[in-house]
Amino acid sequence: MRSNPHPTALPAIYFNGEVLKGTPVNVYNDAGQLVFLVNDTKHAFALRNIKRPESFGNAPIVLDLPNGGTLEFDRESCSSTLQSWKVLSLSWFEKVQYHPTQWLLIGIASIAFAIGLYGQGLPLISKWIAFATPPAKLSELMGNVLIELDDVIFQPSNLDDQAKSTYKQQLNSLIAGRAELSHVRLAFRSSKIGPNAFALPDGTIVLTDELLNFLPAKTIPGVLAHELGHIQLRHMFRRLLQNALAGTAIAIFSGDVSVLISTLGTQLIAQHYSREFEREADLFAIELFVKQGRDLAALELLHEKLGSLDGSGSTDSSYLDSHPGAEERIQLIRENQ
Ligand SMILES: [Zn+2]
Structure with missing residues (x-):
């Protein structure tokens, strides 16, 4: 030795x-x-x-x-x-490791940052990404959402072809001359979730038989105009991005990666739009109606009808629950006509 x-x-x-x-x-x-x-x-x-x-x-x-x-x-x-x-030389991290007060400050700063990111930053970042993504790319990214939903909640529609073509004509007259909405398509489904309509990020508007049978025919353009607002403003893609980014932030801060594992379809039916997005879509519909010289009374009737559905309690109207109350929506029409 x-x-x-x-x-x-x-x-x-x-x-x-x-x-x-x-x-x-x-x-x-x-x-x-x-x-x-x-x-x-x-x-x-x-x-x-x-x-x-x-x-x-x-x-x-x-x-x-x-x-x-x-x-x-x-x-x-x-x-x-x-x-x-x-x-x-002690690294920055090691120096901090031995000073609990600094840890506390870093913790507080992280939480403040996370809240700021969620409240202000995420919607902004999502908006930038959503509007920077071309519609064709969106279709490519999101084209499988309807297939996923067909597996989970939808059955084929029982509507006859004539009814379907009437609704398609209504859509075409609403989007006439608007190139940015020319990719919008209708999809008809029957569903366990009852009266329902929503726009998928790829520009597909899904209408359930239950909704079309419940609403008077003249209110359907109002439904379509509202959903066109969600598409034009890329609400669903923005919400999905927000969720994904928030999930990433939560995963980073909590170390729990499981929050990232979630499918689009599940998010779609599990979560509602914010009030802000609904109001924007309502405003879009009102402006479109005014521009095309349509009767705003049909929009008011739509909201009254949907409002009565909310109150009836007989249907599972999860989608409708997320909308502002009927009075609030009708008020918005009267303020903007
Ligand atoms: Zn909506």
Whole structure:
């Protein structure tokens, strides 16, 4: 057994980066060089060339060597000597680790940041992304949503072809001359979720038989105009982006990745639009009606009818629940005619 060759030598384990097994060595500082012997071969590295990866808590101190090898030191017995050799300058993270007050401040700042991100930043970021994405790309990204929903909640529609073509004509006259809405299509379905209409991000408006049978024919253009508003303003894509971004933020802050695992269809039926989006879609419909010289009384009748559905309690109108109350919506029409 060789005696310790240098008074300030530190015991360490040397890993050469090729074999897993380490070799115990004594490391000393010789005029700015880190020196140790491995099987009588001398290794020497300038201290300034040695970079240390981040390490936490009581884990050993690991120095990365320029030859691809590493040296592992016991933290408790070696850190003060390594600091005096200027190999160890405490990282920002480690300095903070020993100061609970700073941790508390960082915690508060993180929560404030997360709330700010969720409340202000996420809707903005989502809006930018949504409007920067071409409609064709949206269809490509979101084209499978209806297929997913068909598996979960929809059955084929029982409407006859004549009724379907009437609604398609109504849609066409609403979007006439609006290139940005020319990709919009109708899809008819029967559904367990009752009277329902919504716009998918790819520009498909889904109408359920239950809704079409319940509403007077002259109110259907109002339904379509409202859904066109959601499409024009890219509400669903923005909401999906917000959820995805919020999920990412939550996953980062909580370390729980499971929040990211969720399907589009589930989000679609589990969550409502914000009041703000509904109001925007209502305003879009009113403006479209005014521009095309349509009778706003049909819009008022639509909201009265939907309002009565809300109150009846006999149907599972989860989609309708998310809309503002009938009086509020009718008020909006009267303010804007
Ligand atoms: Zn809506």
